[in-house]
Amino acid sequence: MPTQETETQQADDQLITTDIQHAESTRREQPDQTVLEARDLDVFYGEDQALRSVDIEIPEHKVTAIIGPSGCGKSTFLRCINRMNDMIDVCRVQGELTFRSKNVYDEDVDPVALRRKIGQVFQKPNPFPKSIRDNVTYGLEVQGKSATDDDVERALRGAALWDEVKDQLDSSGLDLSGGQQQRLCIARAIAPDPEVILMDEPTSGLDPVAASKIEDLIDELVEDYTVVIVTHNMQQAARISDKTAVFLTGGNLVEFDDTASVFEDPEDDRVEDYITGKFG
Amino acid sequence: MSTETETGVEDGNTLFSDIDLSWEHRKNELFRWLLIAASLFGVVMLALLLFDVVTDFYTGLTEFNISLYEFFTQDGSQEETRAGFKGAVIASIMLMIMTAVLAFFVGVGSAIYLEEYAPDSRITRLIEANLANLAGVPSIVYGLLALAAVVNGIGIGPILIAGAVALGLLVMPIIIVSTQEALRAVPDSVRNGSYATGATKWQTIRRVVLPAAIPGIMTGTILALARAIGETAPLIMVGALFVNRTPSGPTDRFSAMPTQIYNWAAQPSEHFIHLAAVGIVVLLSFLFVMNGVAIYIRHRYETEV
8 A cells, every 4th residue: 555655645745735725825824823832742641651841833724734654642642632642541741732721631620521612533433323314413412402403504514415315314324325324423523613623534544535635624624624634645745735843753843834835845855755755 | 207296296196195174174074063952952952941831821811711801801719710911011110210220320421431531540440340249249148138128127118119229239330331331432532522622521421321231231231121020029128019900000919920820820729720830921022122222222233433
């Protein structure tokens, strides 16, 4: 797999540059307001350190891509943001990670409340074994809110799935194709109207057509939400993101800048090597 | 040239001639048939058993003129021609309902705790190991326990509740283990999806995990009850013998289907023995229906998760 990726990536170099310029023109001019900020963030799994002193400021209504080789801690960082790492017994977090200036690891922050403001889409589509409608309304219902048909339609339209499923809302979410299931998971994440959506390699299990639908969707989602996406695929990061963070082995964040600068003129030599496919 | 071709053909013929597999293939066949025989053994035994019971059942209906209508509408009696199975059937049904109520909630509750909440600690492992032991305890021991603790200890006497306690204790470990398996079959990715959507632990269990696991839980519970409905020893210990009438409620004395059959089979009269045969057919029908329902539920829902 990695070799294949590297090959396509070199062949597509020209394409990447054009895509970046397109993305720049639409959003780059807006002033950045920080939503999520990590300061000196360390994460340990038992004795192993997964993240080392990470500092990052993630801007509002932008797509921030997190790339890096396997095992560099990019998914760990993502799970820190909505405290899904709490589920892992041996995981320990030090330092500060703020959401709208509030440290999410403060004693008085309830991770359940945090996750109602920060939604997540997983690598493997994981719809509930329920109807499409129940999947979408789940987030609202656990908050004790009753979900109307309009809520369902709005979320499914937001996930670009409405036209495909509007006649079968009561059939099981598991009957959909992989790409549709992933968009259903996106609908589930946006239905309770969170502020941030975390995506952990959301297209890695999908075919290219389904993946490109999700990429187009991310472009629309960012109008209303802040998107943080972990990806293995550098073309994808270049195509869809405004900011790119590069983690390298050992859990170090080595470069974080506008996507165009990272891909065209990386400051760190190791990042240049990684992006041009010399390793990773 | 022709010699070359000939040697070539010879090479083809002699290529595998040094390998003699005929004995190995015979062994293959031999063991295949041995294993088929082993797996048919159970089926043959069940067939023989059914044949024996059905023959007695038939003789009972024809030679002893046992009327099925009267069999189901009359209570037990000392008088062989007036003895029926109604009281036993109703007692068994009441017993199953009470056993299910007692064992289901405690069993499913502790399975949920062990699978979803309990930390992976020494205590948890101790509990799980003891559950496995409990499932292997002979049923008569549960009868003794119920006799000592409930019938005599609390002093409620040999009533339906006491029988339900004995059977409930008996099937609880089975319900716990099958519920644990059903919960384990729900993928973690689905739980994570629920947590990430802002659900609490209980909401996740209640709204996502349990609905996905309920077919498995129901299947396990029905199979456990199917085991309980045929249990005789614990009921004899509790004192559910020598009662002929239909129980009026949970606090009434009773004799269930297996104990009534046991009672009849121990009588010297041929007529009573054939009444027992008819009773066995009825009990087996209950068992087959319960197993059938369990299999139906499993097949109906297994594709959906």
